Amino acid sequence: MIIGAGYVGLVSSACFAELGHNVVCVDTDSEKIKGLNQGIMPFFEPGIKDLVSANLLAARLQFSLSIKDNINNVDVIFICVGTPPKKTGQADLSQVFQAAEEIGRSIKQYAVIVTKSTVPVGAAKKIRKIISANYHSEYDVASCPEFLREGTAIKDFMCPDRIVIGTESLRAREWLVKLHEKIECPKILTEIATAEMIKYASNAFLATKISFINEVANVCELVGADVERVAEGMGYDKRIGRAFLNAGIGYGGSCFPKDVRALHHIAEENGCLFQLLKAVIEVNSQQKWLFYKKIKTVLGNLEEKSIGVWGLSFKPETDDIRESIAIELIEKLIEDGAKVKVYDPVAMANAQKVLGDRVGYCFSAAYAAEAADALLIMTEWDEFRNFDFNILRGRMRQQVVIDGRNLYDKAVLSSLGFNYLSVGRQ
Ligand SMILES: NC(=O)c1ccc[n+]([C@@H]2O[C@H](COP(=O)([O-])OP(=O)(O)OC[C@H]3O[C@@H](n4cnc5c(N)ncnc54)[C@H](O)[C@@H]3O)[C@@H](O)[C@H]2O)c1
Known part of the structure; x- marks a missing residue:
């Protein structure tokens, strides 16, 4: 059963x-x-x-x-x-x-x-x-x-x-x-206690990798390095591995945020200050606001700006929007007066339960970007990764793409006339 x-x-x-x-x-x-x-x-x-x-x-x-x-x-x-x-x-x-x-x-x-x-x-x-x-x-x-x-x-x-x-x-x-x-x-x-701990420790470690590479990305931006190449170079080391070294807007979903906080709480309850986990949580909660700052830097006042968002689920291949960073950022965009149009291959119905009629729901990725002042990439769906940006040339109000998942090659998008910003890259 x-x-x-x-x-x-x-x-x-x-x-x-x-x-x-x-x-x-x-x-x-x-x-x-x-x-x-x-x-x-x-x-x-x-x-x-x-x-x-x-x-x-x-x-x-x-x-x-x-x-x-x-x-x-x-x-x-x-x-x-x-x-x-x-x-x-x-x-x-x-x-x-x-x-x-x-x-x-x-x-x-x-x-x-x-x-x-x-x-x-x-x-x-x-x-x-x-x-x-x-x-x-x-x-x-x-x-x-x-x-x-x-x-x-x-x-x-x-x-x-x-x-x-x-x-x-x-x-x-x-x-x-x-x-x-x-x-x-x-x-x-x-025995049972060890089994229960293995799960928390595993998720907390994966979340730690994500927060670690996000901090590395933030330093990369300051020193002129490329976090994608750094992650590649690190990943070949078998002791490190490439998985979960993807810089971006931080981890979300129904498991990592809650499990990391739960392990931190378990440690605290038992008199242990799990300082590393405290930092992992803090880094993750600030990462999305660094991304948001980029949007504001490029667009200035968001009042009446039209913004297209690709991706609503907390990760690709699911319609789960629990603790999705995309949703949190969209809430902030709405609060700041932006007009938001969204597209996700499968998570639109779930998102609608939360966002209601405060955003426009688009039937295609291209339509969400149409006439927008900026396009934001929130979830790394293959559909977005493989998107032909030629289609969007001349169709946006400002050709701005701000990528929270590092899906594209800056040289390619620049050659098509897009102002392209990503995380931890120049
Ligand atoms: N979602 C994941 O990717 C994932 C992966 C590994 C572990 N987990 C863990 O597994 C657990 C379940 O996660 P989920 O994402 O499947 O949750 P979920 O919310 O999708 O599903 C929980 C289901 O349990 C049902 N339910 C609640 N109380 C019940 C009861 N008393 N009797 C019968 N049914 C009841 C709910 O109606 C719901 O359908 C969580 O502890 C989660 O941390 C989740």
Whole structure:
């Protein structure tokens, strides 16, 4: 059983079913469950619709609103509900505890209850306490944190870099090893606290790489270096690697911001000042405003300026706009009086829920840039990377492109008459 039909729960359900397991995926959102039973996906993720449809057809996958009605004969239960941040940065575990309560009230026989949601160390103990309040027979709790990335979630699930299995009994470990046996990758078998920490430490490290290269980019601008070549030169060093050394407007999304803050909070709660993480968070929150400053430097007063924005999702290949920096910057542009027109290949509907009619929604990238005083690049979709700027020549009010993702070659855009600015390059 998988509890939660979000990005992690739905992908896990479809993939476990594809691996031959019988899966029931439970969510409290009746619209979502109704849609899934009709083959309507609640979000955009490459390949998910086909995988869900094939496994529904093969009767290995079911969707339901009820834990109680489906828990009989279930061997493993994955909790994949949201763990959003509280104002303090602490992870809000109310969805996890609600699921645990329901499990405690419904369970009738041994099962391994696993958190796949990202939860702080100690969560498994609290889950145990909640379940044991109602269920007095044998069961195990465990932790298998999920590392999939939106946009490549199915591949990440099926061919992961590693699987982390945190358990407190041999029986639970054997169940989970068997469950994952068809997935070939290193398996880290450990205790629960370590498993929970591996997830936070991994995300915090990746966020650190991003903030690090953004700081390097800011120095590059001052000294006349090119951050893209610096990252390339660094990346060939196997101890460093090229991934996550992309300078830009900072990290967003539903995971990095909250997980970095949560780890910082966990450290603080335990009397440790995780100074590096504090800096990572600060650098990330200032990076987008450095970009904003560039816009103001070029355009001056934004009142009545027309600005085209390419990209709304927090990264390409997803429609997820949670903590998307694009949305935050657009809010500021609107506040400063700019007229904003946006385009994103898949995230427009989600963005509309937040931005409403305060921006114009365009059916193509070119249309968003038409007659604009500047075009801003916020998300590195391939559609933007491969865009032929010849199309835009003479169609913008000012031929200004300010690129928050370093997608283009300045020489090429300059030769077409564009004033091109990017991050950490001349
Ligand atoms: N999204 C990612 O890329 C990603 C990657 C790795 C780990 N994670 C972690 O996985 C967890 C889930 O993330 P997500 O992005 O899939 O979240 P999500 O918000 O997309 O999905 C959560 C789902 O859980 C459902 N839910 C909430 N309470 C419930 C309950 N009591 N019973 C049944 N269903 C319930 C919600 O209706 C929702 O559909 C988080 O802890 C997140 O940090 C996310």
